[in-house]
Amino acid sequence: MQVHFISDLHLTADRPALTVVLERYLTGSARTAAHVYILGDLFEYWTGDDDTEDPLNHHVADLLAALARTGTQLHFMPGNRDFLLGREFAARAGLEILQEPTLIDLDGQAVLLCHGDAECTDDLAYQAFRSQVRSPAYQAQFLAQPLAARKQFIAGVRMKSEQAKAGKQAEIMDVNAAAIAELLRQNGYPRLIHGHTHRPALHIHEVDGHSCERWVLSDWREDSRGAHGEVLIWEDGRLNRLPLD
Ligand code: LP5
Ligand code: MN
Secondary structure: OEEEEEOOOOEOOOOHHHHHHHHHHHOOHHHHEEEEEEOOOOEOOOOOOOOOOOHHHHHHHHHHHHHHHOOOEEEEOOOOOOOOOOHHHHHHHOEEEOOOOEEEEEOOEEEEEEOOHHHOOOOHHHHHHHHHHOOHHHHHHHHOOOHHHHHHHHHHHHHHHHHHHHOOOHHHHOOOHHHHHHHHHHOOOOEEEEOOOOOOEEEEEEEOOEEEEEEEOOOOEEEOOEEEEEEEEEEOOEEEEEEEO
């Protein structure tokens, strides 16, 4: 049995080549997976499920739904950019929305899944912003606004976030080791898989005498190599990274 993990695709109409990589993956190697877990930031940003103006949203829903129809189970965990993705889009795309964090069983081994932003606890400005925008009352008030107003607000947040990041030290934008240790402790010392930081690596955390693997997923991007991504694949009791282009 294969189980796949991807995150941080940051799909946008501005980078169509990334959607082509996704299309090749979903019609290719994803077909051999029993489960595909999308661990957040599938989209560059998400305005609300009623944003039906953007053809990209329909196209991605159709691609995911076509894979779901072949029997592969699709799971989506919200990222810091697409946490407003809701039940309507999930139903269209054949996705199950997961709570964060979620503990799964892979051939008898416990694996914990999260996006990764909640564990960046040194980034105090981000955590303050996060608790505000993750409040259900704030989200309901936001989603009640007209689409154009929401788009304008998000454009402002994206600009402010880029300015803020330019002034932050790289270390504070990574996960905090104590936050990871606490997460592992609370969940019975599993293996951990997350994205968000765009720093693909395998780390070992020694917590209370347990040795826990932390797999950080790669983001998908367009650079001098062209558009490319990566999927982490569980098969025969081990994890392997498969490059996608
Ligand atoms: O995503 P990434 O990795 O680039 O940066 C994140 C943190 N930034 C964010 C913001 C998103 O990137 C962009 C917004 C996506 C749309 C979400 C919808 C929101 C609508 C409201 C819903 C109810 O998550 C960044 C972290 C970085 O990860 C590393 O972990 O540092 O955090 C910031 O930069 C946040 C700033 O420090 C503080 C907040 C600035 C925003 C202020 C809002 C004022 C709005 C004014 C609008 C006119
Ligand atoms: Mn993220």
